[in-house]
Amino acid sequence: MDERKRESIVAYLRRRMAEFGIKPEDVATSIAADQERLQAVRFRDASGNTWDGKGAPPQWVVQAISAGQSLEHFAIDGASNRDPGKNTGADWRNDPFAGTRLATIRTEDISAA
Template identity: 75%
Template sequence: MDERKRESIVAYLRRRMAEFEIEPEDIAASIAADQEQLRAARYRDAIGNTWDGKGDAPQWVIQATSAGQSLEHFAIGGTTAQEPVKRNSVDWRNDPFAGTKLATIKPERLGAG
């Protein structure tokens, strides 16, 4: 990311934080809470949803077990927390067709579907 774009994003974030009266400490506390929740997680799905196994099961667990999946399938192995699932992302900045009509045509209209 170029420096000008970075500075623009930082300025935007600072304005929005001021607008909602969010302090940097609030962000740090939120990140720490998220990390603690990940460390406490006993179950994780492929998308990254987690559950510590306490209290009512979240909707993703209920749906998966109702569909026949075992709860052990989602168990996080070992005693240490694993890294959250990282999704592969596509870098569209180098897409030669971005913004063209070709980028908006559905594959089934091209005869591929």
């Protein structure tokens, strides 16, 4: 991003912050609170849903476990804690779509349609 465009965006943000009475300290406090909340997160799915592992599991965790997914799959630091010999992923040998068109469709086929 070039310097003029950056300065223009910063000036716009400062005007909008002044318009709504937002101080730079408010933004810093909000960012710090978000970072603290994210550090407490232990599990995250591909959609960005999170859970700290405390209390009742949220619906997305319940659904994923019911569908056969392991909780370790969603662990944020799980990649370093996993036993390389333990298979925690999907069992593709029982994939009902294996060998069908659904398993072999390519993005080029979709864009051509």
